[in-house]
Amino acid sequence: MSIPQEPSRPPRREFLRTTALAAGGALTGSSIAAAQHSGHAMDGGGRGMKGHNGMSPELPKPIGDPSLGRPTGVQDEYDGFRRFAPSRGNSPDSDYYLGKLVPGLRDPSAGRAPFVAPDITSLPYEMKGGVKEFHLRATPVEAEFLPGYKMNVYGYNGSMPGPTIEVTQGDRVRIVAKNELPEPTSMHWHGFELPVQWDGASELTQNLIEPGETFVYEFDIHEEGTFFYHSHIPMQEAFGMVGWFIVHPKKDWDPPVDRDFGLIFQNFAIEPGQTVSDSWAMDWSWHTINGRSGPFNSPLVVKHGERVRIRILNFSPMQHHPIHLHGHTFWVTGHEGARIPKSAWIPRNTELIAVAQASDFEFIANNPGDWMMHCHMVHHMMNHMTEQVGPRVRPHQSVDAYLANLDRSPGVSSQNSDPGFAVPGYPQKMKGMSMDMMMSDRIVGRRETLGMRADWPMAIMGLMLAVRVLPEDLYHLVMETDEPVEPGSVFTEIVRRFGDPSVYHPAMKMSHG
Ligand SMILES: [Cu+2]
Numbered sequence: 172m173s174i175p176q177e178p179s180r181p182p183r184r185e186f187l188r189t190t191a192l193a194a195g196g197a198l199t200g201s202s203i204a205a206a207q208h209s210g211h212a213m214d215g216g217g218r219g220m221k222g223h224n225g226m227s228p229e230l231p232k233p234i235g236d237p238s239l240g241r242p243t244g245v246q247d248e249y250d251g252f253r254r255f256a257p258s259r260g261n262s263p264d265s266d267y268y269l270g271k272l273v274p275g276l277r278d279p280s281a282g283r284a285p286f287v288a289p290d291i292t293s294l295p296y297e298m299k300g301g302v303k304e305f306h307l308r309a310t311p312v313e314a315e316f317l318p319g320y321k322m323n324v325y326g327y328n329g330s331m332p333g334p335t336i337e338v339t340q341g342d343r344v345r346i347v348a349k350n351e352l353p354e355p356t357s358m359h360w361h362g363f364e365l366p367v368q369w370d371g372a373s374e375l376t377q378n379l380i381e382p383g384e385t386f387v388y389e390f391d392i393h394e395e396g397t398f399f400y401h402s403h404i405p406m407q408e409a410f411g412m413v414g415w416f417i418v419h420p421k422k423d424w425d426p427p428v429d430r431d432f433g434l435i436f437q438n439f440a441i442e443p444g445q446t447v448s449d450s451w452a453m454d455w456s457w458h459t460i461n462g463r464s465g466p467f468n469s470p471l472v473v474k475h476g477e478r479v480r481i482r483i484l485n486f487s488p489m490q491h492h493p494i495h496l497h498g499h500t501f502w503v504t505g506h507e508g509a510r511i512p513k514s515a516w517i518p519r520n521t522e523l524i525a526v527a528q529a530s531d532f533e534f535i536a537n538n539p540g541d542w543m544m545h546c547h548m549v550h551h552m553m554n555h556m557t558e559q560v561g562p563r564v565r566p567h568q569s570v571d572a573y574l575a576n577l578d579r580s581p582g583v584s585s586q587n588s589d590p591g592f593a594v595p596g597y598p599q600k601m602k603g604m605s606m607d608m609m610m611s612d613r614i615v616g617r618r619e620t621l622g623m624r625a626d627w628p629m630a631i632m633g634l635m636l637a638v639r640v641l642p643e644d645l646y647h648l649v650m651e652t653d654e655p656v657e658p659g660s661v662f663t664e665i666v667r668r669f670g671d672p673s674v675y676h677p678a679m680k681m682s683h684g
Pocket of ligand 1: 490491492493546547548551634
């Protein structure tokens with residue numbers, strides 16, 4: 172707001188007047204909020220019962236059984252913190268402040284929660300003479316960032332990121348590493364305190380693994396925590412050569428969690444008409460979580476009241492990610508170094524994760540709904556940004572065409588029939604506004620997305636994903652049954668139970684372009 176300056180007004184007076192106006196604005200804002208909260212629709216303000224088009228919105232029918240909405244026999248309140256509602260908090264010195272030590276709902280006899288990296292597989296191993304033996308192959312990968320958008324990257328065992336290695340503290344591991352790339356590589360075990368000849372720093376500690384060659388790494392693991400492996404050739408790192416290396420502690424961490432997720436955030440610079448990243452670029456046009464761009468990455472679906480751990484690795488070549496979670500306060504309970512002592516856990520809504528850092532978030536999912544978790548850098552919340560000149564990528568390109576002749580990459584076509592690339596207006600007119608049926612079905616046809624608002628894919632791009640906190644009965648409906656679920660019905664049901672349906676607008680229907 173700009174205030175016309177009166178010639179005689181000293182700067183100090185102007186400051187005071189601006190502040191008073193700002194405070195008045197805030198008061199008006201809270202009056203509106205109070206009116207809405209108490210159920211009185213605002214007249215004529217366009218924020219009441221009427222939709223934007225003046226039509227009364229039709230809400231999907233009630234679904235589920237609210238009486239099944241929370242597990243029985245579960246302690247709801249912990250010294251001022253509530254498991255099933257946004258917390259009113261307590262003394263920051265309390266163990267239960269914002270849910271710090273509230274355990275999960277999981278039966279302790281079931282053991283620790285399985286580690287789940289959505290859209291990435293786990294690497295099997297064989298026990299050989301007391302050693303866990305893993306086989307990793309460095310390979311070119313055709314990674315589908317979005318349905319139909321296949322990129323030529325590097326990874327392991329045909330996957331980018333590579334498959335997850337999971338071990339327990341105290342294990343001895345052997346990794347048989349084969350190079351199936353058309354160029355030398357080396358593999359680094361990031362964060363491990365191991366004998367130097369297995370560190371994978373090429374030339375400093377070992378010879379490069381030439382194409383077709385195999386190198387065997389073997390070492391004991393005494394640490395615990397969230398680690399990863401990656402190529403130690405910088406340009407290969409920028410091509411996506413990374414994977415989780417999770418070390419479960421000998422003595423389970425306390426308090427136990429119900430969910431243990433892992434997400435690898437990456438950036439790529441893929442120019443118009445290309446499928447190969449410019450690994451020297453200083454700016455980054457494509458962004459992936461576990462190898463997929465939003466909205467193709469998988470929502471994390473959890474039950475209301477559960478304790479959730481999300482491990483996040485930033486393996487972008489150049490850029491840091493301030494990761495923000497909506498609707499919840501999380502604790503930063505670990506980094507790639509190790510578990511953090513409880514006394515030093517930090518409550519946050521946004522945590523900056525720098526390149527090659529991993530952070531563990533833990534929180535009680537006490538607030539039902541579909542919540543965003545995302546990098547807060549605006550350029551990282553988009554896919555294939557352009558400079559108002561046309562397509563950055565060509566869909567349906569095969570890795571075979573590229574590999575058939577390494578000296579000649581496939582030609583670039585300046586033509587693109589996809590209306591999503593129409594200029595001007597791009598990228599403000601983003602791809603998610605209109606999707607073809609194939610793309611749409613593969614995004615909204617997945618179990619994890621059932622019952623979300625019809626136009627949710629418009630909101631999830633690049634380094635964003637949805638965290639769905641569902642009451643027990645709705646979780647069952649979405650994740651464990653094959654009953655039909657109407658678009659928007661699960662979200663609307665949560666609004667019915669926990670919000671105010673009288674002021675809720677259902678989503679516009681998605682258009683299929
Ligand atoms: Cu970012």
